[in-house]
Amino acid sequence: MRAMSTPPTKVSFKEQMHLAREEAILQATCRLLGEKAYDAMTMDDVANAVGIAKASLYKHFSSKxxxxxxxxxxxxxxxxTYLDGxxxxxxxxxxxxxxxxxSLERLITNEMPLLPSRNSSLRAVLMANKDYLNGLVTVSDQIGEWIVQAQAQGLINPTLPPMVVLYTLxxxxxxxxxxxxKxxxxxxxxxxxxxxxxxxxDGLSAR
Amino acid sequence: MRAMSTPPTKVSFKEQMHLAREEAILQATCRLLGEKAYDAMTMDDVANAVGIAKASLYKHFSSKxxxxxxxxxxxxxxxxTYLDGxxxxxxxxxxxxxxxxxSLERLITNEMPLLPSRNSSLRAVLMANKDYLNGLVTVSDQIGEWIVQAQAQGLINPTLPPMVVLYTLxxxxxxxxxxxxKxxxxxxxxxxxxxxxxxxxDGLSAR
DNA sequence: GTCTATAGTGAGATAGAC
DNA sequence: GTCTATCTCACTATAGAC
Structure with missing residues (x-):
């Protein structure tokens, strides 16, 4: 909360620190989730990676x-952002x-995968999160357009349902x-x- | 341990019961691991599915x-067995x-997957198990032969390393x-x- | 060998001082 | 907001009666 006696620049600086810390926490989380399963990743892991106490994490995020x-x-x-670019x-x-x-370049450097693997406990968490689902729909719509276009051009197999193509990607x-x-x-x-x-x-079969 | 005064048929029956129970435990484990992650599956889940007490599980298997x-x-x-058939x-x-x-038919009915997904904690467990690794090598050798043969016939893309084909399968x-x-x-x-x-x-691209 | 009950452990989350 | 210390709870594994 902004104190009335504090100059705006000071507050802005503190806010930037706050955001930077939050960014660092998210970064560490992404990396750790790329390395191990959701259940196997502990809040202690995240806290240690960031270099803060576990309790401090809970000032930024209310739960794992x-x-x-x-x-x-x-x-x-x-x-x-990448798609728009x-x-x-x-x-x-x-x-x-x-x-x-x-996506593969992110995956191979152990950054957090775009989608959780099959049977990941993370999957249930995400499917219950409105922000995630909304974002996923937006991205899927954009990709879906390109799939339909590529099928119209005869470059993606037009007998495959676009949804199958999307999920396969x-x-x-x-x-x-x-x-x-690796x-x-x-x-x-x-x-x-x-x-x-x-x-x-191209598939496994010879062309 | 077999008692000397017990008729062989009785003992055999008990042994069969023992094996049947063990089989039931393995079955339940396979099904549960098909439904949820290794970490998320508890020994209570298995015990409940089989209908025995958790402690009894540990008479058959010394650990999760x-x-x-x-x-x-x-x-x-x-x-x-399937490959040989x-x-x-x-x-x-x-x-x-x-x-x-x-494999897909097993997967889609939520039977335990042949391989654990990426980042599964189960992966580390299996990679430390000699029996599993031996079995995997045997199966891989058999499949590898067929891959090389199919490539020689020009039906599998011969420019793909057989190992890549194997892992993709x-x-x-x-x-x-x-x-x-689903x-x-x-x-x-x-x-x-x-x-x-x-x-x-066949891949996603049109042929 | 099966059970009930419980010990031991590890991780998510919180209390309260600073 | 950050810390140390602690609570709570679920889960693995075991003890001990039958």
């Missing part, structure tokens, strides 16, 4: 669920491929193949990304 | 980790497709697309399986 939801909402916002003249198929490539963002190949140590990150993009769009 | 590992090893054995004259590509279809066994589509309620289980098999082998 709220913290992780906020982190995912932020990720969704970043996706939106794609050149308008880029063909829809290339936009879709760019999105998958971008989303699923790349938590694709375990990336982890397998653990194998045989390929560079860039190679892994390209291989997964290829199998996603 | 051992129980779940045993369940996964059993799944792997079932995969081996495929007709020898079936073309390798069809064998691979049959395997994916079979494995990943179908925990594919979140199945969950998404929750959507728009498609039957059989339709979902076929759609995912198609996108796996």
């Amino acid at each position: 669920e709220e913290l992780c939801s906020a982190a995912m909402v932020q990720i969704l916002a970043r996706v939106r 794609l050149a308008a003249e880029m063909p829809p198929l290339e936009k879709l491929q760019a999105l998958v490539r971008w 989303y699923a790349r963002a938590c694709d375990p193949v990336v982890t397998f190949l 653990d194998g140590g045989q390929y560079s990150d860039a190679e892994i990304v390209e291989l997964v993009v290829r199998t996603c769009f | 980790e051992e129980l779940c590992s045993a369940a996964m090893v059993q799944i792997l054995a079932r995969v081996r 495929l007709a020898a004259e079936m073309p390798p590509l069809e064998k691979l497709q049959a395997l994916v279809r079979w 494995y990943a179908r066994a925990c594919d979140p697309v199945v969950t998404f589509l 929750d959507g309620g728009q498609y039957s289980d059989a339709e979902i399986v076929e759609l995912v098999v198609r996108t796996c082998f």
Whole structure:
């Protein structure tokens, strides 16, 4: 709460500190959720990563669920920013491929996945969060448009329901193949990304 | 331990009961792990599902980790049985497709997935289990043969490393697309399986 | 071997001083 | 707002009667 005797700049500075700390908490949460499961990540982990006491976390976020939801909402916002930044003249198929490539690049550096894996406890938390669902709908609508356009151009298989295409793209963002190949140590990150993009769009069968 | 005064049939019956109970425990574990994350599944869940006291579980399996590992090893054995049962004259590509279809059918009925999803705590447990790793190697070798054969026949893209093909097939066994589509309620289980098999082998792009 | 009851532990969340 | 210390509760695992 702003004190009347405090100069505006001072308050603004404090507010910036507050926001910066909150940003750091969200960053750490994203990274940790990229490394381990929701249940396995503890509030102590987050507090230690940020370098503050656990109790302080609760001054910013009222629960673990709220913290992780906020982190995912932020990720969704970043996706939106990325999508909006794609050149308008880029063909829809290339936009879709760019999105998958971008998601995989986040995934392979252990940043928080765009979507939780199957059976993740986080999934139930997110599905109960209105902000997350709204953001997801917005992003899905945008991607859905491009899918329909790419199908109209005959570049995406028009016999596949757009929803199936959409989910198949989303699923790349938590694709375990990336982890397998990375653990194998045989390929560079860039190679892994390209291989997964290829199998996603071209399939396994020979063309 | 067998008592000397007990007739063999009686003992055999008791042993069968013991094995049947153990089988029931493994079954319940598989089903529960298909429904929720490893961390979220409690030993109480298993005990309640089987209808025995939690303490009795520990007479059969010394820990949660051992129980779940045993369940996964059993799944792997079932995969081996399925693979061995495929007709020898079936073309390798069809064998691979049959395997994916079979995995998806297990997945869609919420049976335990062949592989844990990304970031699952179960993953660390399994990677420390020798029986599981041995079983996985055996199955992988068999599938790997078929992949190489299918590539030699020009039916699987020969420019894809066999390991990438293998992991891509494995990943179908925990594919979140199945969950998404099933929750959507728009498609039957059989339709979902076929759609995912198609996108796996043929990709999203038009042919 | 099965049960009830409980010990032990770890993590989410809070109290209260500063 | 941040901290230390603590509460509370759920879950793994075990003790001990039958």
